């Protein structure tokens with residue numbers, strides 16, 4: 001009844017967990033959700049033109065704004081190679097459709113963003129480690145800046161090395177960068193694609209983490225050889241992204257207070273990160289190791305004892321706490337005993353309570 005591809009279709013573990021986080025009293029460390037109080041209210045006025053069909057590439061004024069920002073980051077992307085996406089998740093699907101057949105070598109970080117793995121798997125990807133086998137892959141997908149799930153920021157040397165490898169081998173570099181504005185320390189975030197002159201690449205970003213995920217607006221820029229086929233794929237998927245959402249995002253990011261809003265957001269999350277870090281020390285110092293993330297939304301815990309944290313999830317949810325088992329972020333065999341904890345969504349009191357519950361569960365399990 002269904003296509004052969006459907007055999008590879010798996011539900012997203014994250015969407016399944018997100019289904020329970022609205023239960024009253026639930027503390028969620030699960031999704032990469034912005035803090036509710038940092039979401040914008042909107043009181044602008046709209047003109048009728050946004051109700052009409054629009055261009056597949058996206059509305060020109062928003063593309064121009066994005067191109068301008070990309071130029072400031074050293075990315076070679078004039079407006080005609082910028083495409084507005086229905087969330088950057090759509091970019092992952094378009095790129096996978098363009099590049100991945102059954103068995104296509106796809107280089108990723110171990111671990112990496114699980115909803116990218118879900119898409120790549122669907123198209124038949126064979127996963128290899130980007131650290132060692134990027135040269136032998138058709139596509140190298142990375143989240144180098146405050147990565148999901150680890151929160152890690154790749155060094156300048158690592159970025160340069162991957163740029164060199166992709167240029168030398170002809171591997172398409174796909175850089176996914178939704179967290180770059182959420183920086184809590186000064187680190188080198190110059191995109192990898194800005195370190196390549198020539199080569200085939202896609203760079204994408206999102207307004208979900210800095211503005212409003214519900215609007216579903218992201219963007220990509222690509223090298224000349226990839227942009228036209230990606231645009232044809234976009235046309236076939238949804239004609240274009242919501243013009244209403246594009247207008248709201250455009251008006252927000254061109255408003256005079258946008259830089260101040262970004263700074264306030266980073267300051268708010270820095271405070272949450274610091275508080276969460278102290279709470280982790282209180283509850284988890286005998287149970288796990290972790291590095292403090294210099295940006296983004298996640299702490300990545302490595303438990304001192306190997307426990308498959310997937311086995312803890314149901315019990316944690318029954319106790320009113322949701323988290324993401326780290327095992328789901330590994331492309332091939334999972335490394336056991338890892339957890340991804342989001343620190344942006346829960347307030348200090350809830351986070352403390354939730355971490356105490358999780359730590360108790362792990363201690364119980366060890367016994």
Ligand SMILES: Cc1ncc(COP(=O)(O)O)c(C=O)c1O
Nearest residue numbers: 032087088089113148206208218
């Ligand atoms: C690495 C990464 N890429 C892409 C996305 C998708 O973001 P959106 O579709 O909301 O732009 C996310 C969301 O959490 C993410 O963490």
